[in-house]
Amino acid sequence: MKKLIINGRFLTQRVTGVQRFALEFVKALDKLIEMDDISLKLQFVIMAPRDIITDIKLNYIEVIPVGKLKGHLWEQLELPFYSRGGLLVNLCNTGPLLKGKQIVTIHDAAVYSKPEGFTKMFVYWYKFLFRALSIIAHKIVTVSEFSKRELAHYCCIKPNKIRVVSEGWQHIQQIDADLDVFQKHNISPKQYILAVSSLNPNKNFQGIVKAIECLGDVETNIIIAGGTNPKVFSSSNGSLPNNVKYIGYVTDEELKALYEGAMGFIYPSFYEGFGLPPLEAMACGCPVIVSNAASLPEVCGDAALYVNPYSPEDIAEKIKLLLSDNKLRDELRRKGLERAKMFSWEKCAHETLKVIEEVLAK
CATH class of the missing domain: 3.40.50.2000 (Glycogen Phosphorylase B;)
Incomplete structure (x- = not known):
């Protein structure tokens, strides 16, 4: 059985836009596992730092706290070790640079086109991270055709490496x-x-x-x-x-x-x-x-x-x-x-799962 690890760092962060995406995607994926036979082919786990602040109740996806570090250090230094042997799925713009087999969701390219909204250090780090991950990751997922065009332009990513997966509203x-x-x-x-x-x-x-x-x-x-x-x-x-x-x-x-x-x-x-x-x-x-x-x-x-x-x-x-x-x-x-009605978290999970299965098939 193939192992799929979800980067659970978002469980340690205050819920804003990208964390909302991650939470609702994971909940929708959990329901998808219940309705389909996905669990017969894939084993799903969420790996997170130990300082979890968001409690998420799932039936088929286990949350496993690992490591001793926090934040970027945990993600960059410990997550690659604990996720070895499996495909890593990152949902919130970041991912470890020392991990080869991974998928990264990058929500927008604002650090390139609207850098005035962030600190200089934030902009420098994320520009470097986005460019590196766009090379390392097997696939890049983003949330709109607009963001796809932006990422293709600023990060020099071939359009066929980027998949668009829209968000949902059912949480409200x-x-x-x-x-x-x-x-x-x-x-x-x-x-x-x-x-x-x-x-x-x-x-x-x-x-x-x-x-x-x-x-x-x-x-x-x-x-x-x-x-x-x-x-x-x-x-x-x-x-x-x-x-x-x-x-x-x-x-x-x-x-x-x-x-x-x-x-x-x-x-x-x-x-x-x-x-x-x-x-x-x-x-x-x-x-x-x-x-x-x-x-x-x-x-x-x-x-x-x-x-x-x-x-x-x-x-x-x-x-x-x-x-x-x-x-x-x-x-x-x-x-x-x-x-x-055109948007749903279930559709988001379905479309992301297609990307996951495509990467695993290689």
Whole structure:
């Protein structure tokens, strides 16, 4: 029986985009094993450092803590030893340089095209790592055709070595919305536009702030959720406008309630390898406004209003349009729910498994 080892370093990290991908992929793979006879051909294990912070319940894939080191040192020095004899699958942009037989998922090429969003040391390390892994790994997996083109260009990878495997949204469907979030933050459902993101400049929250100033006397609230510093959203007088409310970090349950209670969702990013939040919003029946850049048109199709992320005036105009047109909101809601059906974690696991089987067949 052939052994498949999944790099479980993501279990020691706070859950953001790439960790979400890894967690949901592994859960979907576990269900796939249950439905199919894959376990008769392959033995699946997750190898992780000992400082695990995310507890994951799986029926067919064992989580094995190994080694004494942490972080990059564990991944680069100990994982190659413990994964010897098997195919290693890396899901979160990194992988050991001393391991030959491996598959690496690289989500985007932002360190090349948008390096201003990261520290210099981070950029240097990941540029080197991506270039090296693109040579060492048997296959590279990425999450959109946009990212495939970016990686092929910047890392000089032949397109036939890169496979596109899209993300899913079912994790948001499987949780119960926490309606207490409305009372907790004094929010009135169906009377706000939602924005969710981080401090990374690529998310373009300054564009939202400037767009809010262009809205004038439009009567709506903007709810900003995420692990960001509220000073980023301060107006010239040093305080948030009256119609803008920054609520900071929210749980997945609270986020689902906010998606379902919003009149719309705004996501004007400059750069996205995939763009999971708009897909989550569409799956929750929330009309979305996204930028016309990077992978977002590929993900959202005809189910979104598009903006020029460099134009706060355009962002403001699309917000006004969405708020003023009930028929448009209903149409986007319907199209968004339909569009979301194209994506699933089960499909993600199926497509990745095809890549795994192809590599093992060599």
